[in-house]
Amino acid sequence: AADIDDIAQEVFLRVLRYDRSELIDYPQAYLFKIASNVSAEWAMRSSRRMPHHPEWLAELVDALTPEAELERETLDERLRAAVDALPPRHREILRLHFADDVPHEEIARRLGVTRKIVKRDIARAYGALRISLDQSLAGESARQPAGKKV
DSSP states (O other): OOHHHHHHHHHHHHHHHOGGGOOOSOOOHHHHHHHHHHHHHHHHHHHHSSOTTHHHHHHHHOOOOOHHHHHHHHHHHHHHHHEEEHHHHHHHHIIIISSOOOOOHHHHHTTTHHHHHHHHHHHHHHHHHHHHHHHHHHHHHHHHHHOOOO
């Protein structure tokens, strides 16, 4: 975001310095072209400012392995399935609370229930998710060979 602001500032300054504005037929296209040029200039300058050697790239290590990615995706699928198995009101309350960051009072007002019911449904949803995920993981570990962990 800071780079975009810096480019916008530089474009603004360059437009202020241009004294023949009557020659510009399409001002928006002109601004985009200036921004493109500024961005390209800065990219060239930064590549020369901090030179690097190609062999340094070989030293970079990606912490994400295919096994870890598969495990994360599997856990995401299990969580999604567990949430989908919840009653509709529990799912809606969790969505409002976590995805939309709506406070309990507002959730209660929107759903036409009391705040106490919202808190109770969140606790029940947590319990159901915990049981569902524990069973899912227990079933997976029973299918794994003896030396493997999930």
